[in-house]
Amino acid sequence: MTALLEIRDLDVRYGDFQALFGVGLRVERGQALALVGANGAGKTTLLRTIAGAIAPVRGTVRYDGEDITGAPPHRRIQRGIALVPEGRRLFPSLTVEENILVGAAAAASAAWPLERIYEVFPLIAGRRRHRAAQLSGGEQQAVAIARALAAAPSLLLLDEISLGLAPKVVSQLYGTLTALRESGATLVLVEQDLGRALNACDDVVCLLEGRVALTAATSVGRAEVVAAYFGNRAEGPR
Amino acid sequence: MTWVNAVIQGMLQGGIYALIACGLSLAFGVMRVVNLAHGDLAVCGAYLALVISSGLGVPVWYTLPLVLPAAFAAGVLLQVLLLRRALRGGDFATVLVTFGLSVMIENLLQVGATANDRVLSTGAIGVASLRIASSVTLPWLFVAAFLTACAVLSGLQLLLSGTSWGRKVRAIADDIDTARLVGVRVGPVFATVAGIAVATAALAGVFVGAIGNFNPLTGTSSLIFAFEAVVIGGIGSLWGTLAGGIALGVTQVVVGEINQAYAVLAVHLLFLLVLAVRPGGLFPSGAPAAAAQVIG
Numbered sequence: 430m431t432a433l434l435e436i437r438d439l440d441v442r443y444g445d446f447q448a449l450f451g452v453g454l455r456v457e458r459g460q461a462l463a464l465v466g467a468n469g470a471g472k473t474t475l476l477r478t479i480a481g482a483i484a485p486v487r488g489t490v491r492y493d494g495e496d497i498t499g500a501p502p503h504r505r506i507q508r509g510i511a512l513v514p515e516g517r518r519l520f521p522s523l524t525v526e527e528n529i530l531v532g533a534a535a536a537a538s539a540a541w542p543l544e545r546i547y548e549v550f551p552l553i554a555g556r557r558r559h560r561a562a563q564l565s566g567g568e569q570q571a572v573a574i575a576r577a578l579a580a581a582p583s584l585l586l587l588d589e590i591s592l593g594l595a596p597k598v599v600s601q602l603y604g605t606l607t608a609l610r611e612s613g614a615t616l617v618l619v620e621q622d623l624g625r626a627l628n629a630c631d632d633v634v635c636l637l638e639g640r641v642a643l644t645a646a647t648s649v650g651r652a653e654v655v656a657a658y659f660g661n662r663a664e665g666p667r
Numbered sequence: 668m669t670w671v672n673a674v675i676q677g678m679l680q681g682g683i684y685a686l687i688a689c690g691l692s693l694a695f696g697v698m699r700v701v702n703l704a705h706g707d708l709a710v711c712g713a714y715l716a717l718v719i720s721s722g723l724g725v726p727v728w729y730t731l732p733l734v735l736p737a738a739f740a741a742g743v744l745l746q747v748l749l750l751r752r753a754l755r756g757g758d759f760a761t762v763l764v765t766f767g768l769s770v771m772i773e774n775l776l777q778v779g780a781t782a783n784d785r786v787l788s789t790g791a792i793g794v795a796s797l798r799i800a801s802s803v804t805l806p807w808l809f810v811a812a813f814l815t816a817c818a819v820l821s822g823l824q825l826l827l828s829g830t831s832w833g834r835k836v837r838a839i840a841d842d843i844d845t846a847r848l849v850g851v852r853v854g855p856v857f858a859t860v861a862g863i864a865v866a867t868a869a870l871a872g873v874f875v876g877a878i879g880n881f882n883p884l885t886g887t888s889s890l891i892f893a894f895e896a897v898v899i900g901g902i903g904s905l906w907g908t909l910a911g912g913i914a915l916g917v918t919q920v921v922v923g924e925i926n927q928a929y930a931v932l933a934v935h936l937l938f939l940l941v942l943a944v945r946p947g948g949l950f951p952s953g954a955p956a957a958a959a960q961v962i963g
Contacts, residue, residue, distance in 0.1 A: 482848050506850035514848060520841040523834065530831065531838045535850030576849060 431494040433458040433584055433615050434479065439488035441474055448474040450639045451488070456584070456632075461606075461616040463626035463647065466636035467658060472619045473515050475636070476586045479617070480512035481505045492584070506535040509583035513590060515619075517573040521562035525553055525572050528561050532576030540581040549605055550575050567598035574605070585609065588619045603629055623654060672803045673924045674917055679805065681896075681916025682813030683878070685909040686871040688893035688900075689820055690864030696903035697840050697860050700750060700761045704768040705868055706890030710883065711772060712738055712869025713876030714780055717787055727787045727877060734873065735866050742865030743858045750861065751854070769886065776883035784880040787873065812874040816912070819867055820905050827905075836860060840903065895938040901948025910949055 434456040441449040449471045456462045464472050477483045479490060481502035490498045497505055511532070519528050529546060547554035550571045556564060561572060570590055577585060587606070591599040599622075606629060610616065620626035627633060627647045635643040635657040643649075643657035691705045702708075712734055719730040745768075753764040789808065797805045827833035835856050838846040847853055875881060875889060892915060900911030918937050923930035941948065 477848075480848060482844070502847055503850045503852050511850075512848060514845060518842060518845040518848075520838045520845070522841050523837055527834050527837075531834055531846070531851060532849050534831070534835060535852070580850060 432456060432491075433460075433493055434617070435491040436475075436479070437489050437491075439475070439478065439485050439490070441471075441478055441483055441485045448639055449478070449485070452636070452639070452641055453488075454634050454641065454644065456615060456617060458583075458615055459610075459613055460632060461610055461618060461630040463630035463633040464617060464619045464636065465623060465626055465633060465654065465658060466642075469638075470636040471639045472636055473588055476512060476588050476617065476619060477514075479586060480510060482512075503535040506580045506582075507537055509537040509581070510586065511577040511580040511582035511584075512586040513573050513577045513588060515588040515592070517569045519561035519569055519572055519576070522560060524558055524560055525564070526557040528572055529575050529579045532579035536579060536581045537583065538581040541578050543579075546575045546578055549578070549608065552601075567594050567601070570594060570598075570602060571605075574602070578609075582614070584615045584617070586617045589621060590618075591620065591622060591625070599625070623651065623658070627651065627654065669802060669924065670921070671800075673921045675803060675805065676809070677917030677920035678913050679809035679813045679916070680920055681913030682809070682816040682909075683871065683874055683912070684892050684896045684915050685912030686812060686816040686819060686874060687868065687889050688896040688908045688912055689816070689823065689905060690867040690871075691890075691893050692897045692900075692903065692905060692908045693823065693860060693867075694864040695897065697836055698750070698754070698857055699758060700754070701765070701894075702864070703762065703765040703890065704772060704886075705765075705864070705893060706888070707769045707772040707776075707886030708738070708741070708865050709868040709872030709875065709889055710776070710881055710886040711741075712872030713787060713881050713885075714776060714785075715869070716873045716876065717785055720787070726790055727873065728789070731870070731873065734869055738869035739862040739866040742862035745865065746858045746861035747854075751857070769890075773883050773886065780883065782882055782884075784882050785876065786880050787876040789877045793877065808874070808878050812878065815870065815874065816909065819870070820909055823863070823867075824905055832856070832859065892934070895934065899938060899941045899948055901950040904948070904950045907948055907950030914949075 432455040437453045439449050439452040440447065452475060464475065466472050474483065478485055481500060485498065489496055492508060492510060497508065520531065523531065529543065553568055553571050553575060556568060561569060564572065574590065590602055603625065606616065618626060618630060630647050633643070633645055633647050633654055634641060635654055637657065637660050642660065643654060645653065687706065687709055691702060694700050694702050715737060716727050716730045716734050719733055720727045749764060750761060753760045792807050795807045797807060797810060799805065827836055835851045838851055839853060839856055843853065875885065896911035896915055897908055899914055900907030900909070914937065915934050919930045919934050922933035
């Protein structure tokens with residue numbers, strides 16, 4: 430069986446700076462993968478490469494058996510890949526609903542009409558006419574996820590959705606992710622909170638300075654992931 | 668009454684400035700392109716109307732159904748063949764490219780149409796006016812230009828706020844990288860924006876040519892007024908552009924009432940004053956797109 434997402438030998442550069450070195454990973458359909466690593470390890474770069482915002486200098490990205498390495502972002506969205514970018518990146522002058530509708534511009538299917546999105550995120554339903562810039566951080570993050578869902582993705586890429594939010598709000602958002610998984614979505618999740626990431630996912634890939642330091646099932650346990658996180662030099666950071 | 672008349676005439680004059688300027692405002696707000704050839708493209712619209720109306724022997728207004736689609740197509744081609752490449756070279760590249768285009772258009776027009784002044788003959792409406800008081804008479808052409816400017820601005824505003832195309836345009840204006848990332852195809856949006864910008868320029872050019880003389884160099888002075896209207900109104904705000912145009916027109920006509928020699932100087936001084944006191948313009952548009960490039 431082919432994996433939904435398969436990445437091989439990926440090198441990514443920003444000018445003279447190389448961000449990723451020979452990165453490879455697989456995500457099966459219906460699975461959730463946690464992508465962890467220290468700041469600057471290349472997690473966001475990897476997600477943006479999968480979404481098509483960055484072109485790798487070497488390596489392949491295959492999605493559902495098809496090579497999409499050179500495809501522009503809108504083609505990938507039509508095929509079913511959507512990204513919730515780091516820092517939310519909403520369109521500040523657009524209303525909540527307009528933000529979501531922009532996300533639907535290249536939707537893969539009609540599986541996520543507005544009504545269904547508002548069912549999943551009741552807290553933004555009442556704010557659909559507000560400008561995105563007027564919302565609280567948690568609401569903005571919900572809109573960012575809603576905007577990605579509007580594209581009806583089979584593969585949802587989430588970049589640090591808990592950044593700067595209160596623990597209670599983060600729990601709500603992760604509750605939503607659990608519901609999404611039950612409906613069959615495949616997730617790749619970048620998360621600073623290791624415990625939360627391991628809890629929410631089946632597999633974990635740890636990046637260290639642009640290289641894959643560990644690929645394992647999350648059942649491998651926290652200690653091993655932490656060791657990979659710090660390059661085997663430290664045992665137990667906290 | 669002379670002053671009331673001057674203010675009203677000035678407002679009508681401002682409508683024409685706004686009509687020239689709205690395409691400039693749109694192109695800058697969405698694509699961050701300062702099109703230095705905008706005024707010349709407007710003048711091309713006037714020449715095209717002249718050629719068609721004298722060729723077919725029809726009144727100049729009847730040429731609009733041909734001139735406007737042709738101008739839209741020219742704008743699309745300009746974007747696809749020229750500006751798209753220039754945009755990849757950074758902000759300054761588009762300034763150089765459109766400056767070159769401006770020089771080229773002016774010289775080609777001089778070669779093809781001589782440097783003589785022309786005027787679009789508009790028949791009876793060209794000399795008719797509306798008398799609303801003993802000393803206040805409004806030339807119909809100016810009234811038509813003002814109403815056209817209002818209609819074009821309202822139409823653009825409706826397109827921007829009420830259609831899915833407009834939503835994409837505003838998303839791109841807010842944050843082009845994220846718009847691409849969530850699936851907006853920037854190319855077709857830019858092409859239509861450029862098409863609309865040039866079509867509105869051509870429409871303005873026809874009014875400019877009908878109201879006064881024009882020659883191959885008229886575009887440069889039109890551009891300066893349009894640019895000042897955009898900046899005074901606040902960059903990216905369409906109604907601000909109308910307000911900016913009106914401010915220019917009123918200043919020009921009212922000062923001209925005192926001494927004609929200072930009319931244009933007064934307009935440029937107003938521009939300087941606004942830049943010094945309110946650099947964002949009278950109606951600055953909303954929050955600038957936040958967002959540094961993310962590397963991590």
